[in-house]
Amino acid sequence: MIPRIASSAAPKLDGKGVKVDDLGRLTGEWAEAVQNDNSGAPLLIDNLIIDVDAEAADGSPFRRWAAMHDGSYLYVLVIVDDNGDRHRDSGTSLAQDDSLELFLDGDNSKSTRYDDNDFHRLIPLQLAGKDRQAANSGDIAGPNSSRSPLGLKFTTGIGSGPKGLRRKNWEQDVYELRIDLESAGIDTNAPIGFELQVNDDDGGKNRESKWAWKHPSRADRDVDGTVSNPALMGTVVLE
Template identity: 25%
Template sequence: MNRLTLLSAVCLAFVSPTVAQEDAKPKPQEPTIKAIQGTPEIDGKVDEAWKKAPRVNVNKPVEGLLAVDEDEMATATVRVLWDKDHLYALWQVKDSNLSADASDSWAQDSVEFFLDENQKRTTYYESDDAQYRVNYKGELSGQVAGFDESNLKAAARKTKTGYVVEMAIKIQGEPLTAGRKLGVELQVNDDPGSGERGAVAKWNHTDDDSWQDTSNFGTLVLQPAAE
């Protein structure tokens, strides 16, 4: 063995364990929502179509927007369905003090579904990206490049612990099919009775940037109908 070969072997002996350790580290799991195929009636009720849809929690506070105790802020569990032309979301919101007094719709007690249809994760909104909002009274609003109120249908009702919102979002691009992935974020706005937004809870990314940046959205995976 010549000196060059010996030196290479020594270097490899020192480097290889580190490389092996780095390769062995598990990759961070991508935040994912699984949506099953199904078409519910948009009436604010939990009908049969929703029964097998997995739930996700929208309960992570956005620190800079938390003006109440964390255990008092509004949170939600959400289920998502899909069919060829629509995404559907069922929000069951826990909120002890309902208010729509704020002049800004995003400051009222409401839920928001952020959608990036082509999942390009851009730091700005493209024409396929939109922010859909429904308050506890069932009033619709939204914004940014891809928003069109005619693409949103919703029903809402009060409950003993808060309110329920059921929404249908019409897809703008190619018809949906099983296996497709889309970018999403979910958010609950909370007016604790002050006429201003006192808390924001999110599903995935806890910075207040989803209204202008899709790069930190999680992933919605479309699955076949549950058996």
């Protein structure tokens, strides 16, 4: 269940000020966001679905998300514990660079083909041609996404998040998103399709790995099904 907050408590999308306490719980403007699933497990983006040369094993806790809404907008936070090697050199092929992929199914129809309220957006971590320059533009629609207008705003923070899990002196990257509920066809108190996936590019050119929240992990081959099959999204409910 994604909790509802007052509009006055909405987070500022600036890629800064994302803090956690000694237990790893979000504090400050993201403190009210859901951070665990119904079983109490943290909301990790830890299913390794593409492994070219992944820098961590399947199930590694280096990517997580949280969310809340105010009745008009859905606010999503993604935190990535990067190893410090980030790239934005693949033009419009954002999936080959460090980036976030957002999937939404406004009515949770779980159709195997994208319809008018099934959205797929790719969000860059940094601006093209700019080293460590945070992004607030440059997102693109996925190849099968609805072409209906989606009210999406975002800002990234490169190395401006909480202290790193692996190296304490290397702060984590953050993505802060705001999604207009009406434009996405989302009603409160009703299930929606939802998925987050993270691309990791460590050497430039093509990505080394891709990680998912709900898409099942790869077994003996790479998998990337949500791009073409929205039924693979997870399900969440807005309070």
